[in-house]
Amino acid sequence: MSEKRSLRIVRDTPSAPDSPPDADERAAALSRDLIACARGDERAFESLYDAISGSVFGVTLRIVRDRAIAEEVAQEALVEVWRIAARYQPDKGSARSWILTIAHRRAVDRVRSEQAHSDRLLTHGRHFDASHEQPDDVVDVAYGRWEADRVRQGLDTLTARQKEALELTYFKGYTNKELAEALGIPLGTAKARIRDGLIKLRDSWEER
Amino acid sequence: MNADIDGEHSLLGSYAVGALDDLEFAAFERHLEQCESCRDEALELTDAVAALADAQAVAPPAALRSRVMQEVSRTAQVTPTLRHPTVSAVRRRRWPALVGAAASLLAVAGVGITYATHDAGPDVSALERSVVMLASAPDAHSMELAIGSSHLVMSEHMDEVAVMGHEAPMPADGMEYQLWFVMEDGTAVAGPTFMPDKSGDIMALSDADCAKITAFEVTVEPQGGSESPTGDMVASVVL
Numbered sequence: 050m051s052e053k054r055s056l057r058i059v060r061d062t063p064s065a066p067d068s069p070p071d072a073d074e075r076a077a078a079l080s081r082d083l084i085a086c087a088r089g090d091e092r093a094f095e096s097l098y099d100a101i102s103g104s105v106f107g108v109t110l111r112i113v114r115d116r117a118i119a120e121e122v123a124q125e126a127l128v129e130v131w132r133i134a135a136r137y138q139p140d141k142g143s144a145r146s147w148i149l150t151i152a153h154r155r156a157v158d159r160v161r162s163e164q165a166h167s168d169r170l171l172t173h174g175r176h177f178d179a180s181h182e183q184p185d186d187v188v189d190v191a192y193g194r195w196e197a198d199r200v201r202q203g204l205d206t207l208t209a210r211q212k213e214a215l216e217l218t219y220f221k222g223y224t225n226k227e228l229a230e231a232l233g234i235p236l237g238t239a240k241a242r243i244r245d246g247l248i249k250l251r252d253s254w255e256e257r
Numbered sequence: 258m259n260a261d262i263d264g265e266h267s268l269l270g271s272y273a274v275g276a277l278d279d280l281e282f283a284a285f286e287r288h289l290e291q292c293e294s295c296r297d298e299a300l301e302l303t304d305a306v307a308a309l310a311d312a313q314a315v316a317p318p319a320a321l322r323s324r325v326m327q328e329v330s331r332t333a334q335v336t337p338t339l340r341h342p343t344v345s346a347v348r349r350r351r352w353p354a355l356v357g358a359a360a361s362l363l364a365v366a367g368v369g370i371t372y373a374t375h376d377a378g379p380d381v382s383a384l385e386r387s388v389v390m391l392a393s394a395p396d397a398h399s400m401e402l403a404i405g406s407s408h409l410v411m412s413e414h415m416d417e418v419a420v421m422g423h424e425a426p427m428p429a430d431g432m433e434y435q436l437w438f439v440m441e442d443g444t445a446v447a448g449p450t451f452m453p454d455k456s457g458d459i460m461a462l463s464d465a466d467c468a469k470i471t472a473f474e475v476t477v478e479p480q481g482g483s484e485s486p487t488g489d490m491v492a493s494v495v496l
Contacts, residue, residue: 102317102321102322102325103315103317104314107310108313110313111313124321124324124325127325127329128325128328128329128332131329132335133335134334141289141300142299142300143300143303145311146303146307149306149307149311150275153275157275183319184315184316184317184319185316185317185318185322186316190314190315193312193314193315194314196308196314197313197314199308200308200312201312215274215309219276219306222275223276224278225268225277226395236395240267240268240271241267241270243270243271243274244269244271247270247302248302250309251302251304254305
C-alpha cells in the first residue's frame with residue numbers, strides 16, 4: 050500500500066491557477082473510475098478517492114462542523130459510493146455531482162439526527178477544531194483551490210439574500226420549507242431565491 | 258399545463274442543493290424523466306452546486322484513506338438491477354396505484370372523501386405530477402410509513418394524501434395494500450388500494466378531508482379492497 054502510494058503523483062499547487070486544471074478530462078476520468086467501481090474494481094476506487102475525497106471531506110466538515118464526525122460521515126459516504134456505484138447513470142449527471150450529493154445527504158442526515166442532542170445546526174462559531182493528524186497529501190485539493198476562487202467570484206454576483214439562501218440550504222441543511230419559515234418568506238420566494246442564486250452562479254462562469 | 262410545469266420547475270434549485278425532503282426528492286426525480294427542460298437545467302445547477310462543494314475541499318487525514326479502503330474491500334456491492342430513487346427515473350415506471358379504489362369507495366356522509374381518478378392506465382405521469390405538487394404544498398407534512406422505505410404525505414391545504422415509497426414487500430397472492438383514514442369518531446374510512454410494482458415501488462394518491470383525520474392505517478386486504486379493515490395492519494401513523 051505505502052509503496053503504491055509513493056508512486057502517486059502529488060498535485061500540490063500552492064496557489065490557485067488561472068485556468069481550470071483540465072476540468073473536462075478530470076470529469077471524464079472520475080466518471081470512468083466510478084463506472085469501473087461498479088464492476089468491483091478497487092484500484093479505480095482508489096483513484097476516485099484521491100480525486101474526490103478532499104471535496105467530500107470538505108463539504109461534510111463544513112456541514113457537520115466537527116472533524117471527527119466529518120471523518121465518519123466522509124467514510125460512510127465514500128463506502129456508500131462504492132456500494133451503490135452500479136446505480137450511477139452518466140447520462141443523468143456528472144460523477145462528481147452524484148458523489149457529492151451522497152456525501153451532502155449523509156452529512157445533513159447526520160446533523161439532523163444529532164439535533165435531538167444539540168442545536169448544532171443553529172450554532173454559529175468555529176467551523177471545526179484543528180486536527181492533530183497529518184493531512185493526506187495524496188488527495189487532490191488543488192482543484193478545490195482553483196474552484197474556491199471561481200466560486201468566490203461567482204458568489205460576488207449574487208444578492209446577499211441569494212447567498213444566504215444557498216448558505217442555509219446547502220451548508221446548513223435547511224429544506225426549502227425550513228428556509229421559508231426561518232426567513233419569514235413565502236415558500237415560492239424561498240424556492241426562487243435558491244434557484245435564481247444557482248442560475249446566477251452558473252451564468253457568472255459562462256461569461257468568463 | 259404550464260402552471261404545472263412552472264410549479265415543478267420552481268423546485269429545480271431546491272433539488273440541486275438538496276433542500277427537498279425525501280418524498281419531494283423522489284417525486285421530482287421521477288418528474289425529471291418526463292421533462293427535458295428540467296433535466297437540462299438540473300444538470301447545470303447540480304454542477305454549480307458541485308463547484309460549491311469543491312470550493313470547500315480540505316485534505317482528509319491520511320488514515321481515512323486506509324479505513325475507507327479496508328471497509329470497501331469487505332463491502333458487497335449492489336447489482337445494477339436493484340432500484341434506487343436516482344435510477345428509477347430512467348426507466349418508465351407504472352404504478353398499478355388506484356385499481357379497485359372506486360370499488361371500495363365508501364360513501365360516508367359528512368366526511369367527504371373521494372378518490373383521484375387515476376388508474377393503471379398510461380397517465381402515470383399525471384399521478385406523479387399530482388404527487389409532486391402535493392409534496393411541495395406549503396403545508397405538506399411527510400411521515401414515515403413502515404412499508405419498505407415509504408412515506409405518507411398530507412396537505413390540509415390541498416386536502417390530499419399520498420403514499421409513496423420503495424422496497425415494499427409484495428403482499429400474499431390475491432391480496433393488496435389498502436390505506437385507511439381513521440376519523441375523529443374512530444371509524445376507519447376506506448382509502449385507495451395499492452400494490453408494489455415489480456421493483457417494489459408504491460404510489461397512491463387520494464383526496465381526503467385531512468382536518469378530520471386522526472390516524473392512517475394500512476392493512477392487507479383481498480384484491481379490490483374492503484369496506485372496513487379485515488386484514489392485518491402493516492403500518493400506522495397517528496397524527
